[in-house]
Amino acid sequence: MNEKVYGSSIDLDSGIGAKYAILPGDPERVAVIAGYLENPKPLSVHREYTSYEGYLDGEKILVISTGMGGPSATIAVEELAMIGVDTVIRLGTCGGMQPEVRSGELILPTAAIRQEGTTKEYVYGEFPAAANFDVVRALDEAAEKVGVKVHKGIVQSKDSYYGQHMPDRMPAERDLKEHYDAWIRAGALASEMECAAVFIVSQVRRLRAGAVLHVIWNKERERAGLSSKTTRDLDLAIQTVTEGIRILIKKRKRSESTNEIQF
Numbered sequence: 714m715n716e717k718v719y720g721s722s723i724d725l726d727s728g729i730g731a732k733y734a735i736l737p738g739d740p741e742r743v744a745v746i747a748g749y750l751e752n753p754k755p756l757s758v759h760r761e762y763t764s765y766e767g768y769l770d771g772e773k774i775l776v777i778s779t780g781m782g783g784p785s786a787t788i789a790v791e792e793l794a795m796i797g798v799d800t801v802i803r804l805g806t807c808g809g810m811q812p813e814v815r816s817g818e819l820i821l822p823t824a825a826i827r828q829e830g831t832t833k834e835y836v837y838g839e840f841p842a843a844a845n846f847d848v849v850r851a852l853d854e855a856a857e858k859v860g861v862k863v864h865k866g867i868v869q870s871k872d873s874y875y876g877q878h879m880p881d882r883m884p885a886e887r888d889l890k891e892h893y894d895a896w897i898r899a900g901a902l903a904s905e906m907e908c909a910a911v912f913i914v915s916q917v918r919r920l921r922a923g924a925v926l927h928v929i930w931n932k933e934r935e936r937a938g939l940s941s942k943t944t945r946d947l948d949l950a951i952q953t954v955t956e957g958i959r960i961l962i963k964k965r966k967r968s969e970s971t972n973e974i975q976f
């Protein structure tokens with residue numbers, strides 16, 4: 714069997730030599746993100762997976778879209794792991810859930826609520842979907858450098874976009890609303906669809922994973938009668954991810970030269 718048949722990774726062979734990958738959901742954002750790298754070059758377009766390569770401080774970086782939701786995101790990460798990538802950063806959008814989370818700000822998830830089906834086929838529900846500490850720390854440092862406001866904490870990853878936005882239309886309305894309200898009461902910052910899957914498969918395959926999420930809107934603020942515009946410009950999120958990778962590259966080089974063990 715050709716293990717990469719579904720492929721994100723596509724025709725990428727294991728000699729590609731990239732350790733870092735940036736994972737937007739939307740294929741159309743791949744070229745935009747690659748524009749922040751040195752020598753960007755398109756690699757492949759297959760199903761929801763569009764990929765580019767480029768460089769940051771001499772290190773090869775892949776940018777590859779995951780599509781929407783856990784199933785396709787885990788395929789991307791699995792196949793990146795197969796070709797030697799060991800650090801992945803999701804770069805996506807989310808909707809704010811707390812009043813202090815405003816459009817245009819960033820979320821750095823420390824962990825994700827596993828309200829989705831894919832990761833149940835990896836490991837039991839008690840296991841947390843957590844981001845890698847070193848990756849979160851580097852992204853936090855990067856955000857400070859970029860000068861963008863970030864919120865660090867828990868995000869909700871769910872399968873049904875319309876279950877979030879139009880629960881009234883679902884026969885499972887009561888359950889959806891009860892859970893969403895519980896997440897808000899417990900302090901979940903924002904809602905999206907892939908972090909849990911990216912974090913769990915990364916943990917299981919021993920990759921480091923993190924995420925930077927751009928807040929496009931906050932429907933909870935709207936419901937409370939507070940201002941909330943829609944903002945789709947991901948420039949600050951992209952700057953934060955590329956700066957975060959630069960920090961990770963530097964740290965890895967430093968630890969390699971002092972023979973510190975990374976994992």
Ligand SMILES: O=P(O)(O)O[C@H]1O[C@H](CO)[C@@H](O)[C@H]1O
Pocket residue numbers: 737738739780781782804805806807874905906907
């Ligand atoms: O902007 P992206 O990365 O696609 O992320 C968010 O947007 C999509 C839903 O609108 C889902 O994929 C969700 O996680």
Ligand SMILES: O=c1cc[nH]c(=O)[nH]1
Pocket residue numbers: 806807808809874877904905906929
């Ligand atoms: O509200 C939102 C915004 C982006 N992505 C989601 O899944 N939900």
